[in-house]
Amino acid sequence: MSDALQQASKQYLVRYGGDAFPKLFRSAKGTVVKDSDGREYLDFTSGQMCATIGHNHPAIIDAVHRAGEKAFHLFSGMIPEVVAELAQTLARDWLPGDLQKTIFINTGSEATEVALRMAKLYTDGYEVLVLGGSWHGITGGASSVSMASDRKGYGVPAPGVFVIPEPNAYRPMLPGLSEEASALAGLELALTMFDMQSSGRGAAIIVEPVISAGGVLVPPQSFMQALRKAADDRGMLLIFDESQTAFGRIGSRTGSEYFGVVPDIMTMSKTLGGGLPLAAVATTAKIEEVLHDRHFTFYTSHVSDPLTAEVGLAVLKVIAEEHLIARATTMGAYLRARLQELQERHEAIGDVRGLGLLLGVELIQDRASKLPAHALGALTTQKCFEKGLSMNIRRRPECGSVWRIAPPLRVSHNEIDRASPSWMRRCAKARPACRLINTPLGSRAVSRSQICQLARQVAQVYITLADHAIGASQPVAIRLAQVAGAQHHDRDVRPPRLPAQRMQESEAIHNRHGEVKKDKLRGGARK
Numbered sequence: 001m002s003d004a005l006q007q008a009s010k011q012y013l014v015r016y017g018g019d020a021f022p023k024l025f026r027s028a029k030g031t032v033v034k035d036s037d038g039r040e041y042l043d044f045t046s047g048q049m050c051a052t053i054g055h056n057h058p059a060i061i062d063a064v065h066r067a068g069e070k071a072f073h074l075f076s077g078m079i080p081e082v083v084a085e086l087a088q089t090l091a092r093d094w095l096p097g098d099l100q101k102t103i104f105i106n107t108g109s110e111a112t113e114v115a116l117r118m119a120k121l122y123t124d125g126y127e128v129l130v131l132g133g134s135w136h137g138i139t140g141g142a143s144s145v146s147m148a149s150d151r152k153g154y155g156v157p158a159p160g161v162f163v164i165p166e167p168n169a170y171r172p173m174l175p176g177l178s179e180e181a182s183a184l185a186g187l188e189l190a191l192t193m194f195d196m197q198s199s200g201r202g203a204a205i206i207v208e209p210v211i212s213a214g215g216v217l218v219p220p221q222s223f224m225q226a227l228r229k230a231a232d233d234r235g236m237l238l239i240f241d242e243s244q245t246a247f248g249r250i251g252s253r254t255g256s257e258y259f260g261v262v263p264d265i266m267t268m269s270k271t272l273g274g275g276l277p278l279a280a281v282a283t284t285a286k287i288e289e290v291l292h293d294r295h296f297t298f299y300t301s302h303v304s305d306p307l308t309a310e311v312g313l314a315v316l317k318v319i320a321e322e323h324l325i326a327r328a329t330t331m332g333a334y335l336r337a338r339l340q341e342l343q344e345r346h347e348a349i350g351d352v353r354g355l356g357l358l359l360g361v362e363l364i365q366d367r368a369s370k371l372p373a374h375a376l377g378a379l380t381t382q383k384c385f386e387k388g389l390s391m392n393i394r395r396r397p398e399c400g401s402v403w404r405i406a407p408p409l410r411v412s413h414n415e416i417d418r419a420s421p422s423w424m425r426r427c428a429k430a431r432p433a434c435r436l437i438n439t440p441l442g443s444r445a446v447s448r449s450q451i452c453q454l455a456r457q458v459a460q461v462y463i464t465l466a467d468h469a470i471g472a473s474q475p476v477a478i479r480l481a482q483v484a485g486a487q488h489h490d491r492d493v494r495p496p497r498l499p500a501q502r503m504q505e506s507e508a509i510h511n512r513h514g515e516v517k518k519d520k521l522r523g524g525a526r527k
């Protein structure tokens with residue numbers, strides 16, 4: 001059956017970009033996804049960054065049932081009760097400042113289209129300032145304002161788009177300046193150029209609070225404040241695309257709350273539906289009034305659908321009741337600390353950045369040149385997947401090779417141990433990390449020392465991934481480290497040093513599951 005479907009997928013599906021995995025997938029629960037062979041993978045991308053509360057949370061399943069008993073879909077002019085309730089909940093508990101009125105659609109791309117149409121109609125302008133490295137979606141208007149997407153070959157993009165250099169603390173546009181000074185200088189230059197080129201019909205500035213596809217870049221607060229001022233000075237609207245940052249992932253309710261800057265329009269998508277296609281765009285009552293007077297239209301087949309609204313309400317409730325915003329901060333700090341330990345020890349980790357549980361790790365060839373280590377990024381991501389950990393790698397030629405790590409906010413060591421014991425066993429039996437290098441670099445053109453160097457990097461990266469990703473399963477990390485260290489006879493490849501607290505935690509968990517004996521664990525850690 002599975003082979004036949006695998007064949008069917010090749011024969012009947014359009015390939016839509018990105019790296020498709022060789023296997024078909026069957027199911028997902030919590031932090032774990034399963035392929036059609038029943039093999040489990042830790043999902044450290046939360047699906048496509050959507051399953052913030054974990055895959056198929058019981059509250060989502062209940063919400064789908066509830067909608068099934070009431071209505072999945074209605075005529076678009078019939079506003080479902082649950083849609084009114086969701087709009088009220090957002091305005092009351094989640095949206096910043098005076099953002100109050102919301103429209104519900106399906107995807108992030110669609111949300112960008114709504115926001116741009118609002119800004120254009122409100123200002124009677126069409127010019128839009130966007131950030132380098134941005135991603136706001138794939139539909140016509142959205143792709144016109146996206147700089148990280150594949151723009152070539154699809155005809156004429158919407159006119160009137162101007163680019164502001166994205167702030168990048170690790171690779172400042174103007175070397176020698178501080179992160180903040182470089183970001184502000186880039187903005188000033190872009191605004192000067194814009195003012196020179198503008199036909200006087202500015203509509204909007206659109207920005208992701210964390211520039212995610214562009215490499216998980218966090219702008220300085222003063223940069224976001226300067227964007228607010230730039231929009232006000234020019235009579236343009238400020239749009240925050242909170243597709244990834246809203247509802248807890250970064251350790252605050254929204255990016256707007258984190259930066260203390262309130263936009264005129266906020267788009268939300270991925271994280272609101274928890275895996276179902278729900279997106280929303282919010283604005284102020286004043287702007288909405290003007291738009292309505294000017295006959296604002298965004299009338300689609302699935303606007304205000306009750307099914308997804310029911311799910312959105314459930315997602316927000318879970319985030320609040322399970323204190324997932326605070327959890328994003330604590331688990332994010334834990335994950336980040338592991339990555340920073342790795343960075344201290346290994347040259348290939350150039351930068352660790354991000355907020356809460358939206359983290360980026362930039363891989364470089366060496367710290368002096370900061371040249372991107374694209375091959376290493378691709379290889380580690382692929383090998384991690386083969387060993388049961390799914391993460392995302394962002395590759396941009398002008399920037400770096402960046403792992404994007406964004407597990408569900410409910411992720412815990414405990415949960416990982418409970419959810420995927422078979423994965424852990426498989427990982428424990430994994431081949432020595434150093435052998436990973438054989439396939440792509442087993443060529444005579446590569447010198448022995450180059451192979452050794454890259455093998456060391458891969459081993460180091462892989463060990464730490466196992467270390468941080470599986471958290472409490474230190475025996476696995478220790479074993480990998482021992483094997484790699486023994487095979488390389490290299491001082492750089494050593495078993496990770498583990499904080500006492502983590503050891504105790506690990507012991508407790510493993511003893512409870514009867515999988516690992518205390519003395520064995522201690523012995524392993526000492527070696």
Ligand SMILES: Cc1ncc(COP(=O)(O)O)c(C=O)c1O
Pocket residue numbers: 106107108109110112135136137138208212213241242243244269270
């Ligand atoms: C910040 C941001 N905005 C918009 C989108 C587009 O959302 P969708 O893929 O749901 O159309 C994405 C998707 O990755 C995104 O990351």
